[in-house]
Amino acid sequence: MKIIVVGTGYVGLVSGVCFAKIGHEVICVDHDQNKISKLKNGEIPIYEPGLKEILIEAVKNKKITFSNNLSEVINSAEVLFIAVGTPQNEIDGSADLSFVYAVATEIAQYATGYKLIVTKSTVPVGTGGEIAELIKKNNSNLEFSVASNPEFLREGMAINDFMEPDRIIVGVNDDRSKKIMDEIYAPLTSQDVSLIFTDIPTAELIKYAANSFLATKIAFINEMADLCEKTGADVKKLSIGIGTDSRIGEKFLNPGPGFGGSCFPKDILALENIAKKNNSDLSVIQAVIKSNDTRKLNMVKKIVTICDGDVKDKTIAVLGLAFKGNTDDIRYSPALIIVCELAKLGAKVKTYDKEAIENTKKELGQNTNIFYFNNSYDAVKEADAIVIATEWDEFKNLDLSKLSKNQIIIDLRNMLDPNKVRKAGFKYFFIGGK
Numbered sequence: 001m002k003i004i005v006v007g008t009g010y011v012g013l014v015s016g017v018c019f020a021k022i023g024h025e026v027i028c029v030d031h032d033q034n035k036i037s038k039l040k041n042g043e044i045p046i047y048e049p050g051l052k053e054i055l056i057e058a059v060k061n062k063k064i065t066f067s068n069n070l071s072e073v074i075n076s077a078e079v080l081f082i083a084v085g086t087p088q089n090e091i092d093g094s095a096d097l098s099f100v101y102a103v104a105t106e107i108a109q110y111a112t113g114y115k116l117i118v119t120k121s122t123v124p125v126g127t128g129g130e131i132a133e134l135i136k137k138n139n140s141n142l143e144f145s146v147a148s149n150p151e152f153l154r155e156g157m158a159i160n161d162f163m164e165p166d167r168i169i170v171g172v173n174d175d176r177s178k179k180i181m182d183e184i185y186a187p188l189t190s191q192d193v194s195l196i197f198t199d200i201p202t203a204e205l206i207k208y209a210a211n212s213f214l215a216t217k218i219a220f221i222n223e224m225a226d227l228c229e230k231t232g233a234d235v236k237k238l239s240i241g242i243g244t245d246s247r248i249g250e251k252f253l254n255p256g257p258g259f260g261g262s263c264f265p266k267d268i269l270a271l272e273n274i275a276k277k278n279n280s281d282l283s284v285i286q287a288v289i290k291s292n293d294t295r296k297l298n299m300v301k302k303i304v305t306i307c308d309g310d311v312k313d314k315t316i317a318v319l320g321l322a323f324k325g326n327t328d329d330i331r332y333s334p335a336l337i338i339v340c341e342l343a344k345l346g347a348k349v350k351t352y353d354k355e356a357i358e359n360t361k362k363e364l365g366q367n368t369n370i371f372y373f374n375n376s377y378d379a380v381k382e383a384d385a386i387v388i389a390t391e392w393d394e395f396k397n398l399d400l401s402k403l404s405k406n407q408i409i410i411d412l413r414n415m416l417d418p419n420k421v422r423k424a425g426f427k428y429f430f431i432g433g434k
């Protein structure tokens, strides 16, 4: 099938490239000229393991092309996926739909024949209906359907998640769009991937419910970790103890510095906003938001306490800046909040991240207390304390013999083996145990 994907960010680019890999002809569109130029030159504008190889293959097989002008390509495909950002509205926490509406308006303006318009962006319940209204208002003659196909991929694992998803959710309201969506995903469903059809509002809400549930699990285990520290229990064993109960499941039970990233923080706020608008009680979700906000600042307090109550003029190395390992995405990263708070308290903060350092430099700008390094060992040299803030594998394999003995290591991702690190002469602290 011929498919257009509008928005070539983490979701749009991965989706476009994977649709090409499963045999479709894809045009990826983005209004960011710089991104499209890079893609046309075979460069990947984001860090995502495995993406480059599939992209090169798709280009070679003439399965994918790129454009920065939707109006020029719109009528070469019947199906359009909208994969633009839906960032947090800083005023009320709702999802900012301006990018989605801009694409819908452009579609109405330039489309001629039948179009199936599918939202892959995470959008509040009711958005499908609003897109339909907007298109009717701008082009009353256009024959079209809307559908919802929320995306569940995780950055760092995106290719695998797209090609072998736990399930695909598609919300439709007519048979024509159901048939098209069935056909698009046939190469995956023929490999036993389950495709669940729902109505459009349910599909839209499934995405928010899924992310909010996962965020709740993280906030829960973080609070349990605090309780473990206060009672002498061990959160690692506790996670195994509860996670082996199949009703609970073992995933998302690793305590850390709070959840961040481009999805959980904004999606949970957007769900709270949807509930408010619908006069529906979501007190569990409100508690999770509060718990996660407090969490990041509590991590700073933990670091300060370990550093004898004061970090002023001390040197703290922070390893990891991305919101999680295997990505260069720093949106709402807890690591960045920790870096900035420590710098505010007068610490000299030496930072390192394999992929996220350039994004961080852009985001934080000039700060006389924040320094950037190209490898872990330079960053930790002469640091009073080393904080592991992101779970990059390379930190698990740190060569302790290259560090100075007696340095404090504060492992906010519980990556290292306490016995091994302490035996090697370090003062080691982790989350949820002694």
Ligand code: NAD
Pocket (backbone or CB within 6 Å): 006, 007, 008, 009, 010, 011, 012, 029, 030, 031, 032, 035, 083, 084, 085, 086, 099, 102, 103, 120, 121, 122, 123, 151, 152, 153, 154, 155, 262, 263
């Ligand atoms: P992103 O910011 O990485 O990419 C969005 C892209 O859309 C940008 O390249 C931007 O230039 C482009 N764009 C914006 N307006 C446009 C327009 N009018 N025409 C053409 N291009 C336009 O965002 P993302 O992380 O890929 O997220 C996209 C959506 O997917 C969001 O709703 C997000 O919540 C959802 N989502 C993200 C993830 C994730 O892990 N990043 C996972 C699941 C779902």
